[in-house]
Amino acid sequence: MPKLAIVYHSGYGHTAKLAEAVAAGAASVAGIDLELLALDAQGELSDEAWTQLDGMDGIIFGSPTYMGGASWQFKKFADTSSRRWFGQVWKDKLAAGFTNSASVNGDKHSTLHYFITLAMQHGMLWVGSGMLPSNSKAAQRNDINWLGSYAGAIAQSPSDASPDEGPLPGDLATGHQFGIRVANALLRWHPA
Numbered sequence: 674m675p676k677l678a679i680v681y682h683s684g685y686g687h688t689a690k691l692a693e694a695v696a697a698g699a700a701s702v703a704g705i706d707l708e709l710l711a712l713d714a715q716g717e718l719s720d721e722a723w724t725q726l727d728g729m730d731g732i733i734f735g736s737p738t739y740m741g742g743a744s745w746q747f748k749k750f751a752d753t754s755s756r757r758w759f760g761q762v763w764k765d766k767l768a769a770g771f772t773n774s775a776s777v778n779g780d781k782h783s784t785l786h787y788f789i790t791l792a793m794q795h796g797m798l799w800v801g802s803g804m805l806p807s808n809s810k811a812a813q814r815n816d817i818n819w820l821g822s823y824a825g826a827i828a829q830s831p832s833d834a835s836p837d838e839g840p841l842p843g844d845l846a847t848g849h850q851f852g853i854r855v856a857n858a859l860l861r862w863h864p865a
């Protein structure tokens with residue numbers, strides 16, 4: 674059964690909600706073995722989790738957008754992954770990513786773009802959202818992909834929202850769809 678991991682950081686619990694939505698979407702696809710791996714407050718993963726990552730067929734990266742990029746904890750994880758880069762241990766795994774921040778824009782794309790660069794350095798294969806944006810006059814804030822991202826899944830948590838209130842429901846639904854998208858891509862890449 675193809676193995677998919679979501680590895681993410683969340684400082685205050687909002688990005689964790691998005692990670693859970695992506696995980697629920699991926700887990701709803703039959704034939705996927707899914708692991709949800711959270712970086713701790715120091716950007717650390719257990720040795721066991723690192724070994725699990727090495728055995729994955731796909732890895733989805735997730736981080737809040739802080740100051741226009743991934744959190745330092747995620748960057749620490751990425752820098753530590755250089756030990757895998759030397760031997761191209763993650764080569765040909767599928768890769769994808771998501772981020773969440775307070776502003777509608779908030780420079781989230783910079784975070785996704787960093788994930789893409791990280792994946793390319795590892796020789797991974799990037800899967801985008803595969804979703805058209807909801808951007809007509811009739812569009813509603815909680816439509817799927819109202820934020821209009823192709824590079825990955827993005828979400829907005831208003832700055833005064835608790836993790837129970839943000840990310841907004843449509844963005845969580847978008848994350849769920851995104852999980853389905855990546856899981857199906859993995860099944861095509863690794864037919865059962």
Ligand SMILES: Cc1cc2nc3c(=O)[nH]c(=O)nc-3n(C[C@H](O)[C@H](O)[C@H](O)COP(=O)(O)O)c2cc1C
Nearest residue numbers: 683684685686687688737739740741774775776779
């Ligand atoms: C240090 C820091 C930097 C931030 N920078 C941005 C930013 O560049 N753009 C933005 O829209 N929101 C920014 N925010 C808001 C967070 O992205 C937002 O609160 C997010 O929901 C936090 O996710 P988390 O609870 O998973 O940590 C920043 C928050 C912090 C604490």
